[in-house]
Amino acid sequence: MREDPLRQELDMILRHYRRGLMNDVEFTGEIVEQVARHRRRIPVAARHPDPLIRAGLVDALILLGSGPAGEVLELVRDDEAPEVRAAVARHHAELARELEPEDLPRNGYIYRADLATRRLSRATIDHLLAAHRDLDLIAPNPHLPPDVVARLFGHPSPEVRRALATRADLSAEQLADLAADPDVAVRTTVSVHPALTEEQRAAIDIDVAHAPWDGHYPHVWDEIHPYTPPPPPLPDLADSIRQATSVNPLLRRLAAHDPRLPVDLVAALAADPDPEVRALLAHYHPQAPPELLLRVYREDTHSRRNRLPTLPNFPAAGGGQGA
Template identity: 40%
Template structure:
């Protein structure tokens, strides 16, 4: 059964016990009794959807059911050191889940596994596990892999795009023949990509991923360019090997998508820059307006419009050391062009004076991207961003360490359901307001309200039998511990009497 099928098959009592499993105030012995439950739905929620104390982790790692261990292997809330204990699990199913990036939500972002665990996975797991491992590797280990003591770790480096020329050179001279062979194969592949005759030889005639990749990134001979022009102009428009005369033709192509891609080329000549700056298509003009060859005055002379209704989310940085220096973002942050300032706002190493400057930027995208990506984004900015931005990953802002919570109860009557939900982050929300929001027309607001610790006890008790909110009420940290024990005991008695069928 898939996790969705497991959840859908759970009965009311199981859903309520799953709520207890999520309750942050649940005692260890309650959690251990839930782990012993025959309900897959309860074990799934317990092991996958919350952080667990060490005694419960001990029991999970030793649990006889592979699916239960597998749920914990993909738990994004668990400390990576805890998940790492499953690295030598006997079941392929569990190892596979450990070796792939855990599920993420709008607030909880996956963290790398310990370096020694990644090394163990590379050295002992099947090769089909390794392709998903890339994002679980710490930046420090990634940098050290080309010269790592383990030949298998060095060999694994070859297949990843993050391999630098210096790293490739080290691998080509590696003392291990298998590593050297893999590096040589990798080097030959890139050498063929830079060889026009090899690209012509390797280029498939039919549309496919290989043809697309070669036309976009391979060194193209003049005859290949001529053949590609009629049907693949969009693919070759950004290829660095396309000669200037072809670039001029592409800059005048009838398809605005082609001209937009050409506008991104760093090697545009003065004639192409002038022509694209007055292109009849607004998308082309916008793309050209951020060209690095233009001065601020030349950008200002272009008639461009920046869309405000876009996605402004968190942009992970796999290796902070790969970022340009903090001061290199200064020209972008000081530009009159909103898109350049948005690029600066995404830099997590932006200096404090530029953070203060962009926090009050007139462009919504600049402000929200700064709030989503900078570790020192001010509290006032984060709240303002949430109230003004209604696009994707909006809730991610609330997971920022500086996001304010005190005083949010004032938004309990807002017309926007997401803002009413925001009010429930206030630990000081009055109980009657939380009670009222359990009857809110929005289901997510009702669900959050049922878990609010200031919800009156009589309302929590009533909601335990509610078909929709029973699970949420059971997860409320204000639920009396005695009630938790009673719910678990009733389920155990029912199972002993044969009234609860295993899932």
């Protein structure tokens, strides 16, 4: 069996490290570069026979961001190598530490991820508040003190209020304030909040052109671009079923990603008035009707439509694709 090219790259990095051609920081940096370019193949590094590679992968998690952390930590959960267990302990200790202003990284992607997810010291928060900078980045941070969250609710920037709308811990009063926000992007973002009832969602004036996300096609792009990160795990099927019947088209778009939806909901979403719901269903559900695949192929102007004729349910003769 042909050896995985990433395994070959990791073996070469390890040889250089053992020969003293790179230090610990450079070793971790090389693993970051390789795994970031091959995110779908994280298990190759996590299951590498040498514990130094596995430990280096765990050390790299801080630089890679929160995306792959859960997957990596699960893969090394029962690792008995002392190097790996020490790396896991270092990772958890780092996450528990509050970042001071001087700790903030210069790398833009990591900087944004740290502000949104890491524990920040009061000095760091006060520094950002005083400078009036990057407040939209800290607004969704789950570790932000309540008084800071309350202060940001009065911020004049809709970007900050829109970021606040993604917080899971919003009170009923805060949700009501955001639902009545003068900025349509803020209202649209909060309209998908899980704490809202369907009646409350229906009363919010939204515009899907200002959606907090558009239609995402991660596994579609996996087939085109080998370095695309894998899609996030599917939610509980009960959540997808509730979203499929929501009055909010953005939630129905989320549901359309789920290939486990029962056939009655597939039929309902195939006739959905929102074209993005129909397109997502066509790409993601194995029982999407042939007539839907053909309709999406005809209507969609994006290059992703070229994948549809390769799907088993696409009409055999194209149903007159050129029509």
